[in-house]
Amino acid sequence: MSNSPITVTLDDNLERPLVKSATPLTKVNEYAELKQLIKKKGLLEKQPRFYTYKILSTVGLLALSIAFLLLVNNFWLQLLNAAFLAFVFGQIGFLGHDGGHRQIFNKTWKNDIVTLLQGNFLVGMSYSWWNDKHNAHHSHPNEVDMDPDIAIPYISFTKEQALEKRNAFRFLAKYQVFFFFPLLALVGIDLQRVSIAHLLKGKARHTAAEAIFIVLHYVFYFGLVFFFSHLNLWQGIIFILVNQMLFGLYLGSTFAPNHKGMPILEKGSQVDFLRRQVLTARNVTSSPFNDYMYGGLNYQIEHHLFPSMPRNNLKEAQQIIRAYCTSHSISYYETTSVQSFKEILSYLHGVSAPLRDKTPPLKRVVGGNAIGTKSLKQSSSTK
Numbered sequence: 001m002s003n004s005p006i007t008v009t010l011d012d013n014l015e016r017p018l019v020k021s022a023t024p025l026t027k028v029n030e031y032a033e034l035k036q037l038i039k040k041k042g043l044l045e046k047q048p049r050f051y052t053y054k055i056l057s058t059v060g061l062l063a064l065s066i067a068f069l070l071l072v073n074n075f076w077l078q079l080l081n082a083a084f085l086a087f088v089f090g091q092i093g094f095l096g097h098d099g100g101h102r103q104i105f106n107k108t109w110k111n112d113i114v115t116l117l118q119g120n121f122l123v124g125m126s127y128s129w130w131n132d133k134h135n136a137h138h139s140h141p142n143e144v145d146m147d148p149d150i151a152i153p154y155i156s157f158t159k160e161q162a163l164e165k166r167n168a169f170r171f172l173a174k175y176q177v178f179f180f181f182p183l184l185a186l187v188g189i190d191l192q193r194v195s196i197a198h199l200l201k202g203k204a205r206h207t208a209a210e211a212i213f214i215v216l217h218y219v220f221y222f223g224l225v226f227f228f229s230h231l232n233l234w235q236g237i238i239f240i241l242v243n244q245m246l247f248g249l250y251l252g253s254t255f256a257p258n259h260k261g262m263p264i265l266e267k268g269s270q271v272d273f274l275r276r277q278v279l280t281a282r283n284v285t286s287s288p289f290n291d292y293m294y295g296g297l298n299y300q301i302e303h304h305l306f307p308s309m310p311r312n313n314l315k316e317a318q319q320i321i322r323a324y325c326t327s328h329s330i331s332y333y334e335t336t337s338v339q340s341f342k343e344i345l346s347y348l349h350g351v352s353a354p355l356r357d358k359t360p361p362l363k364r365v366v367g368g369n370a371i372g373t374k375s376l377k378q379s380s381s382t383k
Contacts (some may be wrong), residue, residue, distance in 0.1 A: 031274040031305070034324050038306060043317050047310040051104045055114075058095060061088045062122070066224060073230035082239045086246035089188070092122050093251055094295025094311075100131050101307045120213035124221070126195035128204040138307060142280040143265040150264070154183050155348070158264055162352050174355040177348050184252030185245040254293070257284050257340035258300040261347035262333070275330060277304040282343075283334035286315060290337065301332065 038044060065085045072078065096118035098104055099111045112127075119127035133148050140146035144158065156162035156173040165173040172179050195214065204210045225236045262280050265271060271279075284290055284298035296311030297303065302318050309317060325332040335343070 030328060031272070034274065034305070034321065037320050037324065038309075038317055041316065041320065043313040044306065044309055046104070046106055047312055050310060050312045051098070054095060058088070058091045061091065069224060069229050075231065075235050078229070078231060078235070078239055079242055082243040083246050086188075086243050086250055089123055089243075089247045090250040090254070091295065092118050093125075094297070096123065096125075096127065096130075097134075097295065097297075098311060100127065100134060103308055103310045116209065116213060120195075120210050121217050124192045124195065124214055124217040126198050126204060126210055126214065128206070128210060129195050129198040130191075138304065140265075141277065141304065142259050142262060143267060143269060145267045149259065155180070156351055157260070157348075159351055159354055162355055165355075170355065173352050176352050177345050180345065180348060181249070184256065185249045187252040188244050188248035190248075191251075254295065254297055256344060257282055257337065258297060261340075261344040274305070277301065278325060278330055278332060281333075282340060283318075283332075284340055285334060285336050286318070291315070298337075301334075 062085075065081055065088055068081045069078065069085075072081070095104075096115050099115035099118060102108065102111050104114055105111050115127040115131075119125045119130060137147050137149045142150060142157075144150070150157040153169055154172050155176055156165060162173045172183075198204060199207055199211050199214065222240075225231060225239055226233070229236070229239075231239055259280055259282065262282050265276070265280065269276075278301050281300040281304050283301050284294060286298060290298045296314050299311075299314035299318055302309065302314045302321055303311075305321060306317065322332050324330075
Protein backbone atom coordinates (compact mmCIF):
# COMPACT_ATOMS: atom_id res chain seq x y z
CA MET A 1 0.00 0.00 0.00
CA SER A 2 1.21 3.45 -0.87
CA ASN A 3 2.31 5.74 1.96
CA SER A 4 1.58 8.87 -0.05
CA PRO A 5 -0.96 11.26 1.45
CA ILE A 6 -4.53 11.40 0.26
CA THR A 7 -5.01 13.99 -2.44
CA VAL A 8 -8.28 15.03 -3.98
CA THR A 9 -8.54 16.62 -7.40
CA LEU A 10 -11.45 17.68 -9.56
CA ASP A 11 -11.90 15.51 -12.64
CA ASP A 12 -12.91 17.64 -15.64
CA ASN A 13 -15.18 14.97 -17.07
CA LEU A 14 -17.01 13.76 -13.97
CA GLU A 15 -16.82 17.08 -12.11
CA ARG A 16 -16.41 15.53 -8.70
CA PRO A 17 -13.52 14.80 -6.33
CA LEU A 18 -11.53 11.61 -6.92
CA VAL A 19 -9.34 9.90 -4.36
CA LYS A 20 -5.95 9.46 -6.01
CA SER A 21 -4.33 7.40 -3.28
CA ALA A 22 -5.12 6.17 0.19
CA THR A 23 -3.01 6.52 3.30
CA PRO A 24 -2.70 4.17 6.28
CA LEU A 25 -4.12 5.21 9.62
CA THR A 26 -2.35 8.31 10.88
CA LYS A 27 -0.14 7.98 13.94
CA VAL A 28 -1.55 11.10 15.58
CA ASN A 29 -5.23 10.77 16.39
CA GLU A 30 -6.37 13.91 14.63
CA TYR A 31 -10.02 13.06 15.12
CA ALA A 32 -9.60 12.98 18.91
CA GLU A 33 -7.90 16.35 18.69
CA LEU A 34 -10.75 17.77 16.63
CA LYS A 35 -13.35 16.28 18.97
CA GLN A 36 -11.76 18.09 21.90
CA LEU A 37 -12.16 21.38 20.06
CA ILE A 38 -15.83 20.58 19.45
CA LYS A 39 -16.46 19.53 23.05
CA LYS A 40 -14.87 22.69 24.41
CA LYS A 41 -17.52 24.66 22.56
CA GLY A 42 -20.26 22.50 24.06
CA LEU A 43 -21.52 21.52 20.62
CA LEU A 44 -22.24 17.90 21.57
CA GLU A 45 -24.58 18.88 24.40
CA LYS A 46 -28.29 18.14 23.90
CA GLN A 47 -30.65 20.92 22.85
CA PRO A 48 -34.03 20.25 24.54
CA ARG A 49 -35.54 23.65 23.69
CA PHE A 50 -34.68 23.34 20.01
CA TYR A 51 -36.11 19.84 19.72
CA THR A 52 -39.22 20.73 21.70
CA TYR A 53 -39.83 23.45 19.12
CA LYS A 54 -39.02 21.14 16.19
CA ILE A 55 -41.28 18.33 17.37
CA LEU A 56 -44.22 20.60 18.22
CA SER A 57 -43.93 22.64 15.03
CA THR A 58 -43.68 19.52 12.86
CA VAL A 59 -46.67 17.89 14.57
CA GLY A 60 -48.50 21.18 14.05
CA LEU A 61 -47.81 21.04 10.31
CA LEU A 62 -49.09 17.46 10.23
CA ALA A 63 -52.27 18.46 12.08
CA LEU A 64 -52.79 21.32 9.61
CA SER A 65 -52.53 18.96 6.64
CA ILE A 66 -54.92 16.44 8.21
CA ALA A 67 -57.44 19.17 9.02
CA PHE A 68 -57.25 20.40 5.42
CA LEU A 69 -57.80 16.86 4.16
CA LEU A 70 -60.91 16.41 6.31
CA LEU A 71 -62.50 19.82 5.81
CA VAL A 72 -61.80 20.98 2.24
CA ASN A 73 -63.98 19.54 -0.53
CA ASN A 74 -61.86 20.43 -3.55
CA PHE A 75 -59.83 17.79 -5.36
CA TRP A 76 -57.27 20.16 -6.89
CA LEU A 77 -56.58 21.82 -3.58
CA GLN A 78 -56.20 18.39 -2.05
CA LEU A 79 -53.48 17.59 -4.58
CA LEU A 80 -51.62 20.62 -3.25
CA ASN A 81 -52.22 19.24 0.22
CA ALA A 82 -50.76 15.91 -0.91
CA ALA A 83 -47.58 17.79 -1.88
CA PHE A 84 -47.59 19.66 1.44
CA LEU A 85 -48.05 16.39 3.35
CA ALA A 86 -45.06 14.94 1.45
CA PHE A 87 -42.98 17.83 2.75
CA VAL A 88 -44.29 17.21 6.29
CA PHE A 89 -43.42 13.51 6.02
CA GLY A 90 -39.90 14.54 5.03
CA GLN A 91 -39.62 16.77 8.09
CA ILE A 92 -40.87 13.92 10.26
CA GLY A 93 -38.24 11.70 8.68
CA PHE A 94 -35.52 14.18 9.66
CA LEU A 95 -36.69 14.05 13.27
CA GLY A 96 -36.59 10.25 13.14
CA HIS A 97 -33.06 10.52 11.74
CA ASP A 98 -32.04 12.76 14.64
CA GLY A 99 -33.56 10.38 17.16
CA GLY A 100 -31.82 7.42 15.55
CA HIS A 101 -28.49 9.21 16.05
CA ARG A 102 -29.31 10.00 19.72
CA GLN A 103 -29.30 13.72 19.02
CA ILE A 104 -32.47 14.52 20.95
CA PHE A 105 -32.11 12.87 24.37
CA ASN A 106 -29.25 11.51 26.45
CA LYS A 107 -31.12 8.32 27.27
CA THR A 108 -31.28 5.77 24.44
CA TRP A 109 -34.80 4.57 25.22
CA LYS A 110 -36.22 8.08 24.87
CA ASN A 111 -34.67 8.46 21.43
CA ASP A 112 -36.01 5.01 20.51
CA ILE A 113 -39.55 6.05 21.41
CA VAL A 114 -39.32 9.18 19.27
CA THR A 115 -37.88 7.19 16.37
CA LEU A 116 -40.54 4.50 16.72
CA LEU A 117 -43.33 7.08 16.64
CA GLN A 118 -41.80 9.22 13.89
CA GLY A 119 -40.71 6.30 11.72
CA ASN A 120 -43.14 3.42 12.17
CA PHE A 121 -46.31 5.26 13.13
CA LEU A 122 -46.14 8.54 11.19
CA VAL A 123 -44.15 7.52 8.09
CA GLY A 124 -44.55 3.73 7.94
CA MET A 125 -40.84 2.88 8.01
CA SER A 126 -39.21 0.36 10.36
CA TYR A 127 -36.87 2.26 12.63
CA SER A 128 -34.75 -0.81 13.48
CA TRP A 129 -34.22 -1.63 9.79
CA TRP A 130 -33.25 1.98 9.11
CA ASN A 131 -30.92 2.14 12.12
CA ASP A 132 -29.04 -1.01 11.10
CA LYS A 133 -28.69 0.14 7.50
CA HIS A 134 -27.75 3.70 8.42
CA ASN A 135 -25.16 2.66 10.99
CA ALA A 136 -23.48 0.48 8.37
CA HIS A 137 -23.41 3.47 6.04
CA HIS A 138 -21.84 5.73 8.68
CA SER A 139 -19.17 3.15 9.46
CA HIS A 140 -18.21 2.62 5.81
CA PRO A 141 -19.35 5.61 3.71
CA ASN A 142 -18.94 4.99 -0.04
CA GLU A 143 -16.96 1.79 0.60
CA VAL A 144 -17.58 -0.94 -1.97
CA ASP A 145 -19.43 -3.98 -0.58
CA MET A 146 -19.71 -2.32 2.84
CA ASP A 147 -21.93 0.74 2.39
CA PRO A 148 -25.56 -0.32 1.70
CA ASP A 149 -26.25 3.12 0.23
CA ILE A 150 -24.12 2.29 -2.83
CA ALA A 151 -25.48 -1.24 -3.16
CA ILE A 152 -28.71 -0.31 -4.89
CA PRO A 153 -30.03 -2.67 -7.61
CA TYR A 154 -31.40 0.16 -9.74
CA ILE A 155 -28.35 2.46 -9.76
CA SER A 156 -24.66 1.81 -10.46
CA PHE A 157 -21.99 3.78 -8.62
CA THR A 158 -18.96 2.09 -10.17
CA LYS A 159 -18.27 0.84 -13.68
CA GLU A 160 -17.91 -2.66 -12.25
CA GLN A 161 -21.44 -2.47 -10.84
CA ALA A 162 -22.76 -1.24 -14.17
CA LEU A 163 -21.14 -4.09 -16.12
CA GLU A 164 -22.54 -6.67 -13.69
CA LYS A 165 -26.14 -5.58 -14.26
CA ARG A 166 -28.40 -7.84 -16.31
CA ASN A 167 -31.75 -7.60 -18.10
CA ALA A 168 -33.94 -4.66 -16.99
CA PHE A 169 -31.40 -3.55 -14.40
CA ARG A 170 -28.78 -3.27 -17.14
CA PHE A 171 -31.10 -1.06 -19.18
CA LEU A 172 -31.73 1.14 -16.15
CA ALA A 173 -28.00 1.39 -15.49
CA LYS A 174 -27.27 2.20 -19.13
CA TYR A 175 -29.51 5.28 -19.01
CA GLN A 176 -29.47 5.86 -15.27
CA VAL A 177 -28.87 9.57 -15.63
CA PHE A 178 -32.38 9.84 -17.12
CA PHE A 179 -33.99 7.49 -14.60
CA PHE A 180 -32.36 9.04 -11.55
CA PHE A 181 -35.11 11.47 -10.51
CA PRO A 182 -38.02 9.13 -11.41
CA LEU A 183 -36.35 6.48 -9.25
CA LEU A 184 -35.99 8.97 -6.41
CA ALA A 185 -39.77 9.41 -6.53
CA LEU A 186 -40.08 5.73 -5.56
CA VAL A 187 -37.81 6.00 -2.51
CA GLY A 188 -40.64 6.49 -0.01
CA ILE A 189 -42.61 3.51 -1.31
CA ASP A 190 -39.51 1.34 -1.39
CA LEU A 191 -38.60 2.23 2.21
CA GLN A 192 -42.01 1.01 3.30
CA ARG A 193 -41.75 -2.15 1.18
CA VAL A 194 -38.37 -3.07 2.66
CA SER A 195 -39.60 -2.24 6.17
CA ILE A 196 -42.52 -4.65 5.86
CA ALA A 197 -40.22 -7.39 4.53
CA HIS A 198 -37.83 -6.72 7.42
CA LEU A 199 -40.62 -7.19 9.98
CA LEU A 200 -42.04 -10.28 8.27
CA LYS A 201 -38.63 -11.93 8.50
CA GLY A 202 -38.57 -11.21 12.24
CA LYS A 203 -35.34 -9.24 12.04
CA ALA A 204 -36.50 -6.29 14.14
CA ARG A 205 -35.38 -5.94 17.74
CA HIS A 206 -38.99 -5.34 18.85
CA THR A 207 -40.93 -6.91 16.01
CA ALA A 208 -44.36 -6.83 17.67
CA ALA A 209 -44.16 -3.18 18.73
CA GLU A 210 -42.87 -2.08 15.33
CA ALA A 211 -45.50 -4.10 13.47
CA ILE A 212 -48.31 -2.65 15.59
CA PHE A 213 -47.24 0.92 14.89
CA ILE A 214 -46.84 0.29 11.16
CA VAL A 215 -50.30 -1.28 11.00
CA LEU A 216 -51.69 1.74 12.86
CA HIS A 217 -49.94 3.98 10.34
CA TYR A 218 -51.78 2.38 7.43
CA VAL A 219 -55.10 2.25 9.30
CA PHE A 220 -54.95 6.00 9.92
CA TYR A 221 -53.42 6.90 6.56
CA PHE A 222 -55.86 4.96 4.37
CA GLY A 223 -58.75 5.61 6.74
CA LEU A 224 -58.33 9.38 6.59
CA VAL A 225 -58.03 9.37 2.80
CA PHE A 226 -60.78 6.89 1.88
CA PHE A 227 -63.30 7.14 4.72
CA PHE A 228 -63.09 10.56 6.35
CA SER A 229 -62.09 12.91 3.52
CA HIS A 230 -64.28 14.20 0.70
CA LEU A 231 -62.28 12.29 -1.91
CA ASN A 232 -63.82 9.46 -3.90
CA LEU A 233 -61.95 6.20 -4.55
CA TRP A 234 -59.99 7.32 -7.61
CA GLN A 235 -59.29 10.74 -6.18
CA GLY A 236 -57.99 9.07 -3.02
CA ILE A 237 -55.70 6.79 -5.05
CA ILE A 238 -54.32 9.78 -6.97
CA PHE A 239 -53.85 11.69 -3.69
CA ILE A 240 -51.82 8.82 -2.24
CA LEU A 241 -49.70 8.39 -5.38
CA VAL A 242 -48.89 12.11 -5.53
CA ASN A 243 -48.16 12.19 -1.80
CA GLN A 244 -45.90 9.13 -1.79
CA MET A 245 -43.97 9.99 -4.94
CA LEU A 246 -43.32 13.57 -3.87
CA PHE A 247 -42.31 12.31 -0.43
CA GLY A 248 -39.79 9.99 -2.07
CA LEU A 249 -38.53 12.75 -4.35
CA TYR A 250 -38.09 15.14 -1.44
CA LEU A 251 -36.41 12.60 0.83
CA GLY A 252 -34.19 11.26 -1.95
CA SER A 253 -33.20 14.74 -3.11
CA THR A 254 -32.00 15.69 0.36
CA PHE A 255 -30.01 12.48 0.86
CA ALA A 256 -28.50 12.11 -2.63
CA PRO A 257 -26.15 15.14 -2.50
CA ASN A 258 -24.55 13.82 0.70
CA HIS A 259 -22.30 11.21 -0.95
CA LYS A 260 -23.41 10.42 -4.50
CA GLY A 261 -20.70 11.33 -6.98
CA MET A 262 -18.07 11.60 -4.26
CA PRO A 263 -14.98 9.33 -3.95
CA ILE A 264 -15.61 5.59 -3.80
CA LEU A 265 -13.33 3.59 -1.50
CA GLU A 266 -12.23 0.05 -2.23
CA LYS A 267 -13.31 -2.57 0.28
CA GLY A 268 -10.92 -2.63 3.22
CA SER A 269 -9.34 0.72 2.37
CA GLN A 270 -7.02 1.78 5.20
CA VAL A 271 -8.15 5.37 5.48
CA ASP A 272 -8.32 6.95 8.93
CA PHE A 273 -11.73 7.86 10.34
CA LEU A 274 -11.37 11.62 9.89
CA ARG A 275 -10.44 11.46 6.22
CA ARG A 276 -12.88 8.65 5.47
CA GLN A 277 -15.77 10.79 6.67
CA VAL A 278 -14.63 14.10 5.17
CA LEU A 279 -13.47 12.96 1.73
CA THR A 280 -16.55 10.88 0.93
CA ALA A 281 -19.06 13.58 1.93
CA ARG A 282 -20.33 16.69 0.20
CA ASN A 283 -21.77 19.72 1.99
CA VAL A 284 -24.51 21.82 0.43
CA THR A 285 -24.11 25.56 0.96
CA SER A 286 -25.62 26.79 4.19
CA SER A 287 -28.58 29.18 4.29
CA PRO A 288 -31.69 29.39 6.50
CA PHE A 289 -33.72 27.85 3.65
CA ASN A 290 -31.28 24.98 3.00
CA ASP A 291 -30.80 24.30 6.70
CA TYR A 292 -34.56 23.86 7.10
CA MET A 293 -35.28 21.96 3.89
CA TYR A 294 -32.35 19.55 4.30
CA GLY A 295 -33.02 18.96 7.99
CA GLY A 296 -29.37 19.78 8.73
CA LEU A 297 -28.10 17.14 6.30
CA ASN A 298 -26.53 19.85 4.16
CA TYR A 299 -23.82 19.83 6.86
CA GLN A 300 -22.99 16.27 5.87
CA ILE A 301 -19.31 16.42 6.76
CA GLU A 302 -20.03 17.70 10.26
CA HIS A 303 -22.84 15.18 10.72
CA HIS A 304 -20.66 12.23 9.70
CA LEU A 305 -17.86 13.27 12.01
CA PHE A 306 -20.21 13.81 14.95
CA PRO A 307 -23.49 11.95 14.32
CA SER A 308 -24.90 12.62 17.79
CA MET A 309 -24.44 16.38 17.50
CA PRO A 310 -27.82 18.20 17.59
CA ARG A 311 -28.49 19.59 14.15
CA ASN A 312 -28.78 23.23 15.31
CA ASN A 313 -25.11 23.09 16.39
CA LEU A 314 -23.82 21.92 13.01
CA LYS A 315 -23.44 25.41 11.59
CA GLU A 316 -21.12 26.52 14.38
CA ALA A 317 -19.23 23.24 14.21
CA GLN A 318 -18.66 23.80 10.49
CA GLN A 319 -16.39 26.76 11.16
CA ILE A 320 -14.18 24.71 13.45
CA ILE A 321 -14.09 21.62 11.25
CA ARG A 322 -13.44 23.46 8.00
CA ALA A 323 -10.56 25.40 9.57
CA TYR A 324 -9.12 22.20 11.04
CA CYS A 325 -9.29 20.42 7.68
CA THR A 326 -7.61 23.35 5.97
CA SER A 327 -4.78 23.42 8.51
CA HIS A 328 -4.24 19.66 8.06
CA SER A 329 -4.45 19.69 4.24
CA ILE A 330 -7.66 17.65 4.16
CA SER A 331 -9.94 18.51 1.26
CA TYR A 332 -13.24 19.90 2.50
CA TYR A 333 -15.90 19.99 -0.21
CA GLU A 334 -18.96 22.23 -0.29
CA THR A 335 -21.09 23.37 -3.22
CA THR A 336 -24.55 24.65 -4.10
CA SER A 337 -27.63 22.47 -4.32
CA VAL A 338 -27.88 22.86 -8.10
CA GLN A 339 -24.18 22.11 -8.62
CA SER A 340 -24.41 19.01 -6.43
CA PHE A 341 -27.00 17.50 -8.76
CA LYS A 342 -24.95 18.46 -11.81
CA GLU A 343 -22.04 16.54 -10.31
CA ILE A 344 -24.20 13.55 -9.41
CA LEU A 345 -25.71 13.28 -12.89
CA SER A 346 -22.34 13.79 -14.57
CA TYR A 347 -20.82 11.07 -12.41
CA LEU A 348 -23.65 8.58 -12.99
CA HIS A 349 -23.48 9.23 -16.73
CA GLY A 350 -19.74 8.53 -16.73
CA VAL A 351 -20.08 5.35 -14.67
CA SER A 352 -22.61 3.90 -17.12
CA ALA A 353 -20.60 4.88 -20.22
CA PRO A 354 -19.25 1.31 -20.86
CA LEU A 355 -22.83 0.08 -21.28
CA ARG A 356 -23.41 2.61 -24.06
CA ASP A 357 -20.22 1.72 -25.92
CA LYS A 358 -21.33 0.46 -29.33
CA THR A 359 -18.06 -1.44 -29.85
CA PRO A 360 -18.58 -4.84 -28.23
CA PRO A 361 -15.61 -6.49 -26.50
CA LEU A 362 -13.99 -9.41 -28.31
CA LYS A 363 -12.81 -12.23 -26.04
CA ARG A 364 -9.44 -13.73 -26.93
CA VAL A 365 -9.64 -17.44 -26.22
CA VAL A 366 -6.58 -19.64 -25.69
CA GLY A 367 -7.04 -23.29 -24.91
CA GLY A 368 -10.77 -22.82 -24.45
CA ASN A 369 -10.39 -20.13 -21.74
CA ALA A 370 -11.07 -16.43 -22.18
CA ILE A 371 -7.91 -14.75 -20.91
CA GLY A 372 -8.61 -11.17 -21.86
CA THR A 373 -10.71 -8.77 -23.86
CA LYS A 374 -9.92 -6.58 -26.80
CA SER A 375 -12.19 -4.26 -28.74
CA LEU A 376 -12.99 -5.12 -32.34
CA LYS A 377 -11.33 -1.94 -33.50
CA GLN A 378 -8.14 -2.76 -31.60
CA SER A 379 -8.19 -6.34 -32.94
CA SER A 380 -8.48 -5.28 -36.57
CA SER A 381 -5.78 -2.66 -36.24
CA THR A 382 -3.24 -5.23 -35.09
CA LYS A 383 -3.72 -7.58 -38.04
